[in-house]
Amino acid sequence: MQTFDEGRVVGDVVLYEAQQFYSRGTGTVAQGAGATHDIGTVLGRVTATEALVPYDPDASNGAEKVAGVLISRVDATAAAVTDAILIERHARVKRHALVWGAGVATEAERTAGVKALRAIGIITDV
Template identity: 35%
Template sequence: MTVAIEQNNLGDLLKFEAPNLYSREEITIAQGQKLALGAIIGQDSETDLIKALNPAATDGTQNALGALIAEVDATSGNTKAVIVTRDAILADHAVVWPVTITLEQKIAAIKQLEARGVIIRKGV
């Protein structure tokens, strides 16, 4: 028997958002990245382009800005996308963190998101 594994969708990630799309923001993902739904992102302070969160960076991408609401393939060029960046609740099991993130860095990023009103909840 074949087992089908369904990938996360927006309903798995986003458990609450403010009305009238207030929680969302259109952004531009920097070329050369392929990011998953739920990926935590940061903004490069020099280019204003969005990149995957990089807690070890010093270019602005070390600060958590929000989470992608859809998979984005920007491998061949800068690509428009939408993030949840304010007044929202995300399910922890659907949030995508950098592979190398430490517990301390994750806690710091969660606090940065909480300051924006984005709460990550367990078991929702």
């Protein structure tokens, strides 16, 4: 018998979001080598292009500010993905389910990212 791996789903990350998709937004995930992002990836937004990239506290292009949490699986390896869905506001997510980019290497950086999420209205469980 074949087995299938369903992968992550929104319910693996999101505990609560406001009705009628108020918590959600859309954006373009920037193209790049290895730009495959799973549900739960914490994103920043490049100021010059408005493109979404993994949050990186050491960046200086806008990606150092949290923009939201990705809730659609995207593969931007070959081309930018223009219809990515993310949680941008008024929501609660599971902290252990968040996916951090390569620029977030320490617990202190993850804690700073969680505080930045809180600042835009996305709270986490403990």
